[in-house]
Amino acid sequence: MLSQDENDMLTRVGPGEPAGELLRRYWHxxxxxxxxxxxxxxxxxxxxxxxxxxxxxxxxxxxxxxxxxxxxxxxxxxxxxxxxxxxxxxxxxxxxxxxxxxxxxxxxxxxxxxxxxxxxxxxxxxxxxxxxYLGPLPAPVFPKYDAFVRTDGSRKLIVHPMLDCNWFQTMENAADPSHAPILHQDAEARDVVPINSTRGYIDDQPGFDFWRVPFGIMKQRNFANGETDEHPLIFPNMLRTGGTVQIRVPVDDTHTWRVDFAYKQGEPAVDLDNPPVTYMKPYKTPADGLHPFVKFETGTVPQQDHMVWETQGQIVDRTKENLSYSDRVLLDLRKLVKENIEKVQNGEDPMAVQRDPNHPIIDTNLESDLHHTGGKTGKGRPYGFKTKVRKREKA
Ligand code: FES
Ligand SMILES: [Fe+2]
Incomplete structure (x- = not known):
């Protein structure tokens, strides 16, 4: 649970606001x-x-x-x-x-x-x-993340509908390894049946780990079949899952634009500068309405994420939350944001700002993630990892 002031510090993105000044140090x-x-x-x-x-x-x-x-x-x-x-x-x-x-x-x-x-x-x-780039000059250089610089496969852009909610709840979701096997248990294209509605596939994912890396937070999910995978949170507002980098653009305090850059290994290369673009249809009806006066689509993973992000409130009221042990990575993310807000306030560059145009490619462990055996199924990864088919119990 946070105080109102702490919540404002993490969520407000206007000029002069702590998070707003932090986010102004990055290209969007x-x-x-x-x-x-x-x-x-x-x-x-x-x-x-x-x-x-x-x-x-x-x-x-x-x-x-x-x-x-x-x-x-x-x-x-x-x-x-x-x-x-x-x-x-x-x-x-x-x-x-x-x-x-x-x-x-x-x-x-x-x-x-x-x-x-x-x-x-x-x-x-x-x-x-x-x-x-809306921050003080000189602007940093554009960061060479591993997925961004790969030229050996295809790439495309996926434009999601504008989100009517704050950027930080989308990033807390990016840091949250426990929601996927539960929230996304009913997503289309899954080839296994969840054990029951409350636990979904979570028993196939008995543990997770996370640690800080120079560009953000590495999250590792540990599966019962011995596999692991890693979904790094790229500070401050991106998430890499497989070859896809989800970018959550802070539009204002109550709007976030999600655009995904999707690299796929082994597919024919496309024009690197002008990749094809897929525009997703609205995830709710009416498209410009707000919860509770809309009906969300919840058939796909992005639709499910959008539904929970928006129904949490346009800015999550964290004075009312009750965090549990599996939410501990959120605490580290909040701490990380606060530490970097303080760096900016002290006149320093925050995490993952690059100044050297010749900086080495930033290794987010993409290569090993691409060769993860779960990836070979090609079905709904990261949430469709192969596991034993079990019968759903009546909840
Ligand atoms: S030139 Fe007069 S308002 Fe722009
Ligand atoms: Fe999700």
Whole structure:
């Protein structure tokens, strides 16, 4: 159980908030790169409670600016792009990708051009996504995680529906090795029957372990058949399961965008810079409603996760929780976030920020995970590991 202040410290992502300042030290994906085209050269982006416009000039340069015009705050999402940048529709103020104001129609107001700087943020294309950095400069380098740099197989992006909840409950789920055999016991494509509804497959997973690594927390699940697998939590907001890296983008305090980068070994390579994109249909009806005024789909693993994340409340009220022994990894995750918030407050780089452009590939144990025997079944891994088929008892 946490105090309200502790809960706020972990969950609030706006400017000046402890977690908001921590998360501003990392690159975050904000859009599918293929969506920004000559025909659709602007789009609204919300990240860490800030409204932004992502745009592509006719010269092909991509910029990320505060959404509202510095003149009288009309939205630049409707701006006209040109070679030099983007011009507000309202009175034509022209901005370049660095946030310099180049023109101020109808007059030429040199004082404004010289003295007013429109907020602008670094943006770069990686893995078929545009990534933004909202923290203090200089920006860190894009991290070379092992799954991100593999070129020997296929890769694709999976875009999940926007989550109406806070980022941190999705990460507590990422740290939680016990929920999978229970929550996901009824997921489609499983080839075994759970023993009963309360325990699901948990007896096939009698233990788990976790330890800190330089890039986050390594979680190991130990199965009754002697196998283990590892799902590292990549600090602060990613989870690798097999070749898939789930990225949970903190949009604002009550919204999180989940996009998965999925690498698959042994499949034909695709265009590395523009991988195919799968857009998942809404997981609830109505798609823009909030619990309890919606009906969630719960047939697949991602749908089940989304259902529990949202029904926990838009921001989990951790003053009311009762943690148990198997939740102890959550305590370590909270401690880790707090320690890194303090690092930022002391002017240090937090965990897993990379400064050296030539840093070695960050080994998250992907290679050994790919050769895990459970992976060879190809059925619903990580939750569909092969085990003895047992009959479900009536609960
Ligand atoms: S509000 Fe944008 S130019 Fe006037
Ligand atoms: Fe899950």
């Amino acid at each position: 994906p904000v859009a599918i790169a293929a969506e920004l085209t000559e025909e659709n050269p602007t789009r609204h982006v919300r990240l860490l409670c800030e409204d932004l416009v992502l745009f592509r000039s006719t010269a092909g340069k991509v910029g990320l600016l505060a959404e509202r015009c510095s003149h009288r705050l009309a939205s630049l999402v409707y701006g006209r792009v040109e070679k030099r940048g983007i011009a507000c529709q309202y009175h034509g103020w022209l901005y370049d990708t660095e946030g310099n104001i180049l023109e101020t129609p109808p007059e030429n107001n040199d004082a404004i051009c010289r003295n007013v700087k429109h907020p602008a943020y670094p943006v770069q294309k990686q893995l078929g996504l545009y990534w933004a």
